[in-house]
Structure formats: C-alpha cells, structure tokens
Amino acid sequence: MDATRENIALKELERVLARHKKPLICYSGGKDSLVVSHMVRRQLGVRCDVISEVSVLFPEDEHDVYAAAELLGINPAYHKELTPQRMAEVAHQFLPPAQHANSRLYTLRHIPTINRHIKAGGYDLALFGRRRQENTVPSGYYRRSQWNTWSAHPLIDWDVSDVWGYLDRHHVWRPRCYSNGAKQLRTWVSFLIDAHSKSGISSALRALELRWPPAVHELATYYPPAASYLARE
Numbered sequence: 456m457d458a459t460r461e462n463i464a465l466k467e468l469e470r471v472l473a474r475h476k477k478p479l480i481c482y483s484g485g486k487d488s489l490v491v492s493h494m495v496r497r498q499l500g501v502r503c504d505v506i507s508e509v510s511v512l513f514p515e516d517e518h519d520v521y522a523a524a525e526l527l528g529i530n531p532a533y534h535k536e537l538t539p540q541r542m543a544e545v546a547h548q549f550l551p552p553a554q555h556a557n558s559r560l561y562t563l564r565h566i567p568t569i570n571r572h573i574k575a576g577g578y579d580l581a582l583f584g585r586r587r588q589e590n591t592v593p594s595g596y597y598r599r600s601q602w603n604t605w606s607a608h609p610l611i612d613w614d615v616s617d618v619w620g621y622l623d624r625h626h627v628w629r630p631r632c633y634s635n636g637a638k639q640l641r642t643w644v645s646f647l648i649d650a651h652s653k654s655g656i657s658s659a660l661r662a663l664e665l666r667w668p669p670a671v672h673e674l675a676t677y678y679p680p681a682a683s684y685l686a687r688e
Contacts, residue, residue: 460617464609468494468582471596471607472501475580480505481569482531484520485640487584487610489629490621492527494609495582497625504576507531508568510538511642513667519630520640526628534568537644543677549644550678551651551659560644573604580605588614589639643670660684 472478472495480495482488482505495501507524509517524531537545549559573581581599585592585608595611598604610618615638622629630640641649643663647670650659660681664671674681 460613461621464613465494465498467595468499468607468609471580471582471605471609472499475605477576477578478503478580478582479573479576479578480529480531480582481565481584482507482524482529483584483640484509484516484523484630485584486615486618486622486629486633487586487589489523489527489584489627490610490618491582491584492524492529493621493625493627496528504578505529505531506569506572507533508536508565509533510535510564511542511644512640513632513643513646516630516632516640519632523628523630532572534572536564536568539673539676542673546674546677549648550674551648551656551680556648557645560642560648564642570602573602578604580607582606583608584610586610586613586618643667647674656680657684 468491478501480488480492480503482492484507492505495503505524507520509520512520521533545563547553548563549556553559569581572578581602581604583606592608592611595609596605596607599606621627632640643666646666647659647663650662653659654662660671660674661684671681671685675685676682
C-alpha cells in the first residue's frame with residue numbers, strides 16, 4: 456500500500472468535508488466504498504449519513520454489505536430501487552441484448568436512489584469510492600448540477616492494489632465474495648449480463664439458475680428468454 460497516496464486522500468477528504476455542512480457517503484459495500492467509509496468514520500472520526508442501494512444483490516452478498524457496515528460503525532439508509540415491479544418496467548433497457556447493459560444498470564439502479572435521497576435530505580456533498588481505473592470519473596471533486604450538490608472521489612487515482620493494501624493494513628473486513636476471487640461486488644443482474652456476453656443467453660440463464668434459482672423465476676415474469684428457458688426445463 457502506498458502510504459503517501461493514502462495520506463493525500465485523507466487530506467483531500469478533510470479539505471472537502473470542511474467545506475460542506477451535510478455530507479453523504481454513498482456506500483455499496485464493495486471494496487472501494489469500504490475504504491472511503493473507513494477513512495471518514497474511523498480515521499477522521501466524522502459522523503455523517505450513509506446511503507446504500509442493495510437491490511438485486513445475491514442474498515449472501517446483501518447480508519455481507521450489512522455486516523461490513525456494522526463493523527465499520529456506519530448505519531446506512533438501505534434502498535431497493537429495482538423492485539420486481541420496477542424491473543418489469545425498465546428491464547428492456549439493460550437485460551440482454553441491450554447495449555452498454557452494465558452502465559445502464561448502474562444508471563437505473565443507483566442514480567435515482569441517490570438523487571432522491573440527496574434532495575430529500577438536503578445534502579450538499581456526496582462521497583464516492585469510484586476510481587478512474589474502473590470507472591469514468593471527470594475529476595476528484597466537482598459540482599453535479601442535476602443533483603444540485605457536489606461529488607467527491609478521494610480514491611480517483613488509486614489502483615486496485617492500493618485498495619487491497621489499505622483494507623489489509625487497517626484490517627477492514629470485506630464481503631466474502633472477494634475471498635472467492637471476485638473482483639467486485641456484483642448483482643445477479645450483472646452476473647447474467649456478463650455471462651451472456653461470454654456464452655449466450657441460455658448458458659447465462661443456466662449459470663444464474665445454478666447460482667441462485669429464484670432470480671431466474673423472477674426474470675421469467677417479465678423477460679421472455681427466461682420464461683422460454685424455464686419452459687424448456
């Protein structure tokens with residue numbers, strides 16, 4: 456772990472937090488949001504509200520998102536944007552064969568929840584763990600006009616080795632999927648999207664059914680390929 460990079464991120468967090476009266480941590484439970492949450496809560500000792508979008512997670516991963524938050528001493532407001540009813544309305548926008556599916560899934564799952572929460576709570580700063588290595592991030596600190604607030608990304612220039620180094624150095628517990636080789640915390644929808652890109656929809660649905668059967672049955676109510684798959688089975 457690059458201690459200099461950690462110190463720079465902490466100083467940037469202190470600077471940004473000093474400029475805002477009501478910050479909000481956007482916590483997914485993934486490796487990067489764990490780092491930011493730990494920095495704010497444990498290293499800087501700042502108490503602020505936290506939001507977490509947990510819809511369409513695999514059950515064990517959702518459990519671990521809650522567990523990690525408890526260990527960090529944060530109390531997120533949990534939201535489930537993509538209810539089955541909402542999924543039925545918007546699934547055509549990101550389920551295969553939709554283009555740019557994972558990006559569209561992020562937009563439909565996270566952005567509406569964060570946007571509403573910021574407006575309802577009057578927050579003036581949203582803290583994220585997004586990094587340029589894995590995400591599109593314009594800068595480390597900027598104003599988002601559509602949210603009427605500011606966004607901060609203190610890990611913007613970190614690479615993944617910095618993230619793991621930080622978590623190891625500070626003994627931060629992380630969801631068990633990472634111990635099984637996962638590179639990121641994924642939803643069962645993104646699991647299906649990624650499997651489809653590698654092997655086609657039938658194989659992807661079979662893999663999802665092996666991973667978590669209820670997901671395929673939920674999909675079958677509004678996604679024709681899933682209904683056809685179950686009918687053949």
